[in-house]
Amino acid sequence: MKSQLEQWIQALGSGPLIIWGARMTGLGLVRFCRTHGLEVQGFIDSDPALANKRIAGLPCHTPAALPAILAANPGLKIIVAASTKEQAINEQLLGLGVSRDHFFNYSDYCNLFYTIDVMGTCNLKCLSCPHGAEKEEPYDRGQMPFESFQKVVDKIIAENSAVTHISLYSWGEPFLHPALPQMIDYLHQHGIAAALSSNLSIKNESLLRNVMLSDPEYLKVSLSGYFPDAYNDTHQGGDIYLVRSNLLRLRHYIDRYHLNTFVDVNYHVYNNNNRLNLQKMQELCDELGFALSQTYALVMPLERTIDKLQGRPSPSTVELEKKLLLTIEEGIAAANPDGKPGVTGTCPFLENQTIINWDLSVPVCCTTFNRGSNIVAESFLDTPLAQIESQKRQAPVCTTCTKLGLPAYNLGLHRNRWDAIAAQKPSTDLPCA
Ligand code: SF4
């Protein structure tokens, strides 16, 4: 029987490829294709933040450009690498007259996404995060030793030979881990792309430079403002001037060392940063050639959200909700338009995620943080993947979460409905210039 990897390579054939989806899954595919001698011509992505950018050295086109590209390249095959939008993209392709044997879904060959949370703490204390609520819910801190990391990656590959990328963050700040460059190198040695996320309020210039020299494929930078007043209010403990200077450093390293890292600034929108702050950060990203995507700030982790919805809001949740553009209840209503959360559908977090915490424990999904009943395996290394999957499907928290409509809330589904509610809310930010 052929391995997943062999089936995947055979299906792709020898012709040129274009990848629909230019974020982490697509970037992992580029590394995979380059490792196996397959030619990738570029990306398609509907996100305006990515339009006409060069990503991994390749052009990123809008979907409107696809008919002309296909007309000029009759043998071109398309790989759809956008999990939550896969079905809609398939329908779009069929509507464009692309035959079913000319496009593939990444999920047909690799339906699991792995995250290794290499660092079990953060240097900031954002209210929207368990690190900011630490006084209410203390937790153990630590970091994954490099030797454990190697064993985790080896087990992932043994259980899933078609894995193309691994994320090195969940709740922790990976740029605090001194072995981060070696971890990225280890993934690359195995043909696997590396995804990072950072607050970039990082003082260790040497580590920042060394991480960049390892050329991670994807670096998300999470922030919430351009000016100190707004940023400091929601990224507590961070320094926006340090973040901005590090964004300039990233541009410098990418240019000087000819790196391929795609920098994706993830702007957390609150009611004090959604006008002039957002405009200024967009201008900075445009100047530096980085993408900027906006996401409405949420209450995290899942345990805290459930507590609030069940009438036990923590003091930090009450404080945080004053700064949100949408309350939890409004976000749930926006994300579940049929008004019947949990009645239909499955949870993508349950279907395709495997998270490995710094201490090797495995949580139900990336939205849960607390140890205890939301841990489905005490050690990833000692637990076969099939057993982890089985344990996940029996997790009691999923029943509660689904009934409350939280999977769709955490995914931010039906974004236009969130935008409509947010547009009605007052803002304390200065007007745009
Ligand atoms: S920077 Fe990220 S991980 Fe750190 S406290 Fe803030 S939200 Fe949490």
Ligand code: SF4
């Ligand atoms: S149902 Fe909720 S807790 Fe369960 S995997 Fe999905 S998001 Fe996570």
